[in-house]
Amino acid sequence: MPLRLAPLRLPLRRRLQTLAVLQWVFSFLALGQLCTLMFVLALRGSLWVPALLYGLWLLADRDTPRRGGRSSAWVRGWTLWHHFRDYFPISLIRTAELDPRRNYLLGFHPHGVLAAGAFANFCTEATGFGGLFPGLHPHLLTLPCWFRLPLFRDYMLAGGLVSSEKSSLEFLLSREGGGQAAVIALGGPPESLDAHPGALTLQLLGRKGFVRIALEHGVPLVPVFSFGENELFEQVANPPGSRLRRLQLRLQRILGFALPLFHARGVFQYSFGLLPFRHPIRTVVGSPLELPRTPNPPPEAVELWHRRYLKSLSDLFEEHKLGYGVPPDRHLSFV
Numbered sequence: 001m002p003l004r005l006a007p008l009r010l011p012l013r014r015r016l017q018t019l020a021v022l023q024w025v026f027s028f029l030a031l032g033q034l035c036t037l038m039f040v041l042a043l044r045g046s047l048w049v050p051a052l053l054y055g056l057w058l059l060a061d062r063d064t065p066r067r068g069g070r071s072s073a074w075v076r077g078w079t080l081w082h083h084f085r086d087y088f089p090i091s092l093i094r095t096a097e098l099d100p101r102r103n104y105l106l107g108f109h110p111h112g113v114l115a116a117g118a119f120a121n122f123c124t125e126a127t128g129f130g131g132l133f134p135g136l137h138p139h140l141l142t143l144p145c146w147f148r149l150p151l152f153r154d155y156m157l158a159g160g161l162v163s164s165e166k167s168s169l170e171f172l173l174s175r176e177g178g179g180q181a182a183v184i185a186l187g188g189p190p191e192s193l194d195a196h197p198g199a200l201t202l203q204l205l206g207r208k209g210f211v212r213i214a215l216e217h218g219v220p221l222v223p224v225f226s227f228g229e230n231e232l233f234e235q236v237a238n239p240p241g242s243r244l245r246r247l248q249l250r251l252q253r254i255l256g257f258a259l260p261l262f263h264a265r266g267v268f269q270y271s272f273g274l275l276p277f278r279h280p281i282r283t284v285v286g287s288p289l290e291l292p293r294t295p296n297p298p299p300e301a302v303e304l305w306h307r308r309y310l311k312s313l314s315d316l317f318e319e320h321k322l323g324y325g326v327p328p329d330r331h332l333s334f335v
Contacts, residue, residue: 004270013086018267018275020083025274027155028114035151058150064157065147066168068175069139071160073125081124088228088281090120092127095316096287098222100135101178104288105169105214106222108183109202109313111191112229113262117281121226122183123159127283138181139172143189145256166213173217183224186210189258193238193248195230200326204310204334211291211306218293221305223286223313227324232276236261282324286316310334 042051064070084090098104108118121127122138129138141164147153162168164184172182185191187203194201214221238244238261252258266273289312291305317332 002271006268006270013083016083017087020080021087021275022267023080024084024116024119025114025276029274031155032146032149032152035155036149039150054150058153065144065153065161065163066165067171068180069160069162070154070157071137071139072158075155075158076123076125076160078124081120081126084124085120085126088116088232088276088278090117090127090281090283092121092129092132093282093284093320094132095285098133098136098181098285098288099178100133103173103175103178103180103217103219104136104182104222105173105210105219106138106181106183106224106285107186107210107309107313108224108226109185109187109204110195110199110226110229111185111187111189112226113192113195113233113235113260114276115185115229116232116276117226117229117283118183118185119159120281121283122181123161132285133181135179136181137179138183140183141169141185143257166209169210169213170217173213173219181222184210189252189256190249192258192260193235193245195233195260195262196235197231199230200330201333201335202313208302208306211309212297212302214291215294215297215301215305218291220288220290221309221312222288223309223316224283225286225313225317225320226281226283227320227326228279228281231279232281233260233262233264280324282320284316284320286312 039051039054042048043055118140121129122140137160139160139162142156142161144163144165146156147163162172169182169184172180186207188207191203194203211221236244238248244261248259263272263274264277265271265275267275289309294301314332321330322328
């Protein structure tokens with residue numbers, strides 16, 4: 001395949017958009033490891049005293065990721081995120097109001113390779129979450145392992161990320177006075193292995209724990225579908241049952257996170273690299289599905305409301321798919 005070079009002359013706004021996405025990809029793939037290395041070097045060098053004090057503070061602060069986090073309005077409002085949004089671009093669409101006096105569990109679909117839509121919409125104010133849903137505070141749940149990395153975990157907390165542990169979700173949904181929106185990419189890391197362009201397969205049939213927790217706390221479930229999420233990267237072919245997929249699943253069980261082999265474009269050329277393609281992402285927030293408060297819900301109640309959630313998600317997708325470039329004969333499939 002011939003190398004497609006980027007034009008030498010591009011508007012400054014395009015350069016800034018590319019830089020914003022470049023730092024985001026770097027943060028996702030390498031910043032945690034770099035922060036850990038810096039912390040270790042500081043402990044072994046002349047900065048060992050402040051590093052030791054920070055380490056003691058980490059010990060005291062270890063429960064914060066599962067106790068609602070520590071988001072920063074300043075970090076969430078950085079101009080950097082506006083350039084990040086405009087690169088694709090990304091937009092957030094509200095279909096119904098959410099009462100700020102209540103807590104909600106938002107199911108985000110699909111996971112995608114790096115969950116760009118989830119990050120932009122719920123970890124920044126670039127797409128206007130605060131204006132669309134006044135009084136609600138979004139918390140995007142992610143793997144607990146990331147909060148074990150020094151310095152990096154504080155950066156994540158500032159954006160509103162919290163641990164995906166059960167206790168973390170229950171803490172958010174039980175907050176008195178409402179105003180908490182817990183956002184979960186329900187397909188989890190395994191779904192990122194299915195994030196090929198055009199894919200509409202969601203790993204949801206065996207994931208019912210979120211329904212049980214929603215029933216126990218009596219909070220509404222809100223389906224969220226992010227059109228364009230799977231179009232940002234190409235992946236090496238890894239159909240279920242293939243040698244590569246088996247290896248990826250084995251590594252996921254060991255490491256706790258998935259390792260999709262993805263590529264898209266580079267900074268100065270469009271043929272290969274780790275930057276996502278410039279493809280629009282339209283994240284649609286559906287209407288809340290009201291669940292009755294049911295302490296210790298029986299399996300049949302969990303099954304019933306799980307089916308209703310899948311129906312609500314499918315209806316949301318069908319209602320909006322034609323407006324966002326999905327052919328009429330394409331439908332969601334659940335595995």
